[in-house]
Amino acid sequence: MVASPAFSTLQMFRYQRHLKAESGKSGGRNRRSGKSGEDLYVTVPVGTLVRNADTGEHLADLDHEGATLLIAEGGKGGKGNAHFVSSVRQAPAFAQPGIPGVSLTIDLELKLLANVGLIGAPNAGKSTLLAAISRAKPKIAPYPFTTLHPNLAVVDFEVGDSLVVADLPGLIEGAHVGAGLGTQFLRHIERTAVLVHLIDVHDATLLGKDISEVHDVIVNELRLFDPSLIDKPRLIALSKIDLVSNEEVEKIAGQLRQNLPIEIYPISSVTKKGLSFLVKAMREVVSISHELV
Ligand SMILES: Nc1nc2c(ncn2[C@@H]2O[C@H](COP(=O)(O)OP(=O)(O)OP(=O)(O)O)[C@@H](O)[C@H]2O)c(=O)[nH]1
Ligand SMILES: [Mg+2]
The missing domain is CATH 3.40.50.300 (P-loop containing nucleotide triphosphate hydrolases)
Structure with a gap:
């Protein structure tokens, strides 16, 4: 989440309530790893307060232009069996699954910053x-x-x-x-x-x-x-x-x-x-x- 003076309301979240970063792509043949998903930057007005909606925990006060908060960290891709090949194990029957990304519900409150x-x-x-x-x-x-x-x-x-x-x-x-x-x-x-x-x-x-x-x-x-x-x-x-x-x-x-x-x-x-x-x-x-x- 990034604070920007380009917005002065939270109106844009009235209808768009779910925000999801792109998923990574699967790996491919010839030991190719999959492309990472793009990070999702959500622009909010300067003065936005962010809380965890379930715990009420205060996460951030995005009180200046460019203030940035990592809300939900993405997951990690797994490793295919090709990663575990060795001289004695040419076609391993196992692989390492990926780790899912974080998902959470947050409350946003705007307190404009005016003098x-x-x-x-x-x-x-x-x-x-x-x-x-x-x-x-x-x-x-x-x-x-x-x-x-x-x-x-x-x-x-x-x-x-x-x-x-x-x-x-x-x-x-x-x-x-x-x-x-x-x-x-x-x-x-x-x-x-x-x-x-x-x-x-x-x-x-x-x-x-x-x-x-x-x-x-x-x-x-x-x-x-x-x-x-x-x-x-x-x-x-x-x-x-x-x-x-x-x-x-x-x-x-x-x-x-x-x-x-x-x-x-x-x-x-x-x-x-x-x-x-x-x-x-x-x-x-x-x-x-x-x-x-
Ligand atoms: N003659 C004159 N008219 C004014 C002056 N200031 C405002 N007005 C008029 O008063 C009316 C109301 O002005 P606004 O600025 O919209 O009033 P406001 O306080 O913002 O009103 P709300 O947004 O409804 O709370 C408009 O018709 C303005 O043109 C002034 O100094 N002189
Ligand atoms: Mg007015």
Whole structure:
């Protein structure tokens, strides 16, 4: 099994559940040995965890590009009777049988490796933000639940370093009991250094929503999925500020600041306003958390 960034889901194993390397060929006349079977390399996304399904034993965490794990060793060919010929035994009546290869059942689990996770309600503008700060082209649409699987993208900096950002499906109240797309996809942000929580200010002002409640719904779903997600550094991005007045943005930011000791970044992925501050903050938090580990 080899980890490759070419894939970001385990979708390909949904239907193809049995994987078998080629068998070796039989030997032939004139003392010819059979051809060995080709090794089978199975490509999986970077971040795949491999367990033995019968014993639960952890076999590997394929956490970087090119990480390779020998899952099942092939067998060994036997030796025909010609191998045992000697001066006194010209046609031996025995041969050595081959040794069969290993077969086993494994469980695969994918935990994407991103530095930053984008979270928030459906339609908050997560995919649009990802598209605005990277070269990714995720699906964007003016309705909820456009994103069904996480999208990963690389955000490059002039100085040569980069961040991997994961755009996740939207969260709604009750996601932990299966509402909307549920919360299973949150496992992909268990290893990120920072979460960026997008809150759509246009939607909030239009509908006169209580911004603290809008915020708390998402945080509550994170907590119910895994309380340690709440301990991660988190930034708030107030999205779609091009659609509301500066006064409204300030009012909402002020209301959030009253209750939360958290940094707030007003952004528009359309006009690009505020994006460079947000991206700089992501990078700072990621580098601080790397120094800590
Ligand atoms: N005016 C404006 N519209 C935006 C902005 N960001 C996103 N939108 C629009 O908001 C809608 C939803 O954007 P998406 O990026 O698909 O939202 P999402 O958070 O990824 O939504 P889900 O994948 O459904 O969770 C789209 O119609 C976008 O064009 C913004 O900064 N300004
Ligand atoms: Mg989306």
